[in-house]
Amino acid sequence: MITYEERLARAALTRVVEPGDVHAGRVLRRYGAEGFLQRLRDPADDPEVFDGTGAKRVAGWRLRAARAEPRRDLDTIGGDGGRFVVPGDAEWPRQLDDLGDTRPVGLWARGPADLRTWALRSVAVVGARACTPYGAHMATTLASGLAEEGWVVVSGAAFGIDGAAHRGALAARGATVAVLACGVDIPYPRGHAELIGRVAQQGVVIGELPPGSHPTPSRFILRNRVIAALTRGTVVVEAEYRSGSLVTARAAARLGRYTMGVPGPVTSGLSAGVHELLRGEATLVTEAAEVIELVGDMGRLAPERRGPVLARDLLAPDTARILEAMPAGRPTPVSEIADRSGATPDDTLVRLYELHSLGFVERQGDDWRLTKTATEGANARRGGT
Structure with a gap:
């Protein structure tokens, strides 16, 4: 405690x-x-x-x-509906401990999602700020495909590939996490203020720096180690030879995570860094299914999904209420689950992704349904078979 x-x-x-x-x-x-x-x-x-x-x-x-003045900082983040998550908290993603002495002191966070459970099934999608239309298309497509399969997309909220990845996940009504190099109350870049606000409403925005802190070039580079450690693998979509995205990918490789790259035209300088990765430690991927094939069985951050990670009775009350509202035997739209549970659609979606990470529900298109594990658990609670 x-x-x-x-x-x-x-x-x-x-x-x-x-x-x-x-x-x-x-x-x-x-x-x-x-x-x-x-x-x-x-x-x-x-x-x-x-x-x-x-x-x-x-x-x-x-x-x-x-x-x-830490009390003032804690009051500030609390007034914004946020929190300060530290090692030892139930929400702390334990895979960050792999960073050793460079582990974050703590994480300032805004958003309703539980960071630990979302990070269990997450993939980083990163790349060039000055990306091409091809790169933006690939990042959007990859992120939406991952989201549709119940994976959480993590990126840095920057212009270019990062923004395309967040938008792709949001467009698929999926889950996404933004890792900032500044205070979580400072939307940076300013042109992404609306996007970062949407992520904070539907997912979670996190950062190591306290409220009011501004980014610096070195903080962007250091932020990348958190993206790498938090996720099961990192996909790079367009990057020059000297790119922060390559720092993220190489940090992921050192930590034992998968590193992946999306190939591009050999005549494009924005593909040169990705191709260099592909000649070394990275695996070539072209669609979400290929990413999932790699990271789905990784098993480094969580045990294989043969049942719920937490017992049904240990779910948080808000999450348990969403699970109880799920009808058995059929896919159900988010709006219906929200109506049955009395929660908002955004909060319902957040809880559904938590339940998905724990093996209770699965996504089918835009709908959600109970897994066999959840159904058997409900029968066991009732004393059934």
């Missing part, structure tokens, strides 16, 4: 250290968040506690620690 003091200390540290700072990660692992913050605020503390970190870096930490 995470104490309020621990949460408060971690919130403060998101103001103090930059995302992915391995020096900070070592100190955090050794002393915990409260111990780290206490030592920063004690100017007489022995510098050896900082594991040989440079004096200039520690001085910067101390200065920012003195200015941090």
